[in-house]
Amino acid sequence: MGLGESVPIGNPLFRCLRMTCLLAVLAGCASGPVSDEPAATDAEPGSPPPSGPVLRGKEIGKSFMASALGGYRFYTDEDVGATVRAIGHDIAVAAGVDPDSYHFFVVENPQANAFAIPGGYIFVFDGLLRRLGDEEELAGVLAHEVAHVTHGHFFKDQKKVTAVDLMAAAAILLGRSESVAAVSLAGAASMQLAYSRDNEREADVAGISYLYDADYAPGGLVRFFGVLRQQAHLVLPKNQYTYLSTHPGLEERYDRVERMIERRGEGPAPRDPGRWQRLQAGLAARAVDGRVPGEGTFEKGYAALRAARLSRARPLLEQAVRESPESAMALAALAECLVRQEDAAAAGMLERAQAADPQGASVHFWQGEWHRRRGEADLALAAYERAIALDDELSMAHFRLSQLLAEGPRAPWGRFHLARYLRLTLKPGQAVQVLGEIDPAGDEVLQRGINHQLQTLEEEGV
């Protein structure tokens, strides 16, 4: 939870959802593909017949997603999950595609890997995020993956992809190959999970273009190759796919991309490192097995804050504010800490944080928390609404609105915010259920919102 509070949403339901997802994959076998694309039944002579009806395009993405949701931990918080989504969104806009139909996920997995699945599903492992040095490197990875989707580069023979293969592929790509034996390793292997070198070249060329258009310095992609070189010598267990095994030709890619950037210029200046710092602090807060947070005062304080160790966080954050009195990040983190300690100094610190960054959505969220804890419901409501106007993906603000609006004339909106919260915390089945039960009572804006959410959830493959 990015905002550090546990939320009373039933876990048993989520377990149900996992079961439903697995069943959905299997049901996909029985009901067959739904697609506008021409039927592809022309298997090459001599190749083994596909096991079960073939899936295509968006169906592949949906089935894969259903398998992935069933057993992996994702980051849904504001620090890590939302930052990756925001950068991915910029890249999708630059690529000229509908950003709402691209879905970015951060998987908890120590490998340095990232990959894309047809339909616009892009997965990044936290093992990769922990090794990257800045936002430009991440933008480089995402631009390359988005380009694989826009160019339709996928499994060697996409005409033969079945739901069963996808379950195996999900297990392999997401690092659970030991669980695939019963499914069909052979099926997954026949999909050839690696891109061709031509695909790699195309994705790099297009990806670099997206980076320039989205205003990210493209040199990040080159630095990312440096990160990959460091893991090139690693020996991996059989049937494990890494970034290097699915994206071949590192050395030639390195040289080619460097030459392209030399010709086109370095592009925009590096971004404000604030967002990246927050992402890394979010990762550090989730760190296990003895990994330590970053060395800076702010990083240590922020990690302590995320781990709800408030009395440790406060002096570190106070020091960080003394060191950089203008830093919006440090001010916002200290304000959050004071609100959570219910310290009267919170009011002044919230004001300072808002003055330093008027567009900072999470400060408005914490302003709402401050009012809520003091029983000032109307002021809290207004603050949460400001937070969402600035960042509609702030899941906890949606959750609070669902609580505050639970009774009274705006109750249908309360249910709508609950659905937004459920979707953003990756409980899509529950989100659809809640949306389906809302009676918009003639409110056209709400009806449009419901329709849009249902459509997006449908695309994400519930």
Ligand SMILES: [Zn+2]
């Ligand atoms: Zn690639």
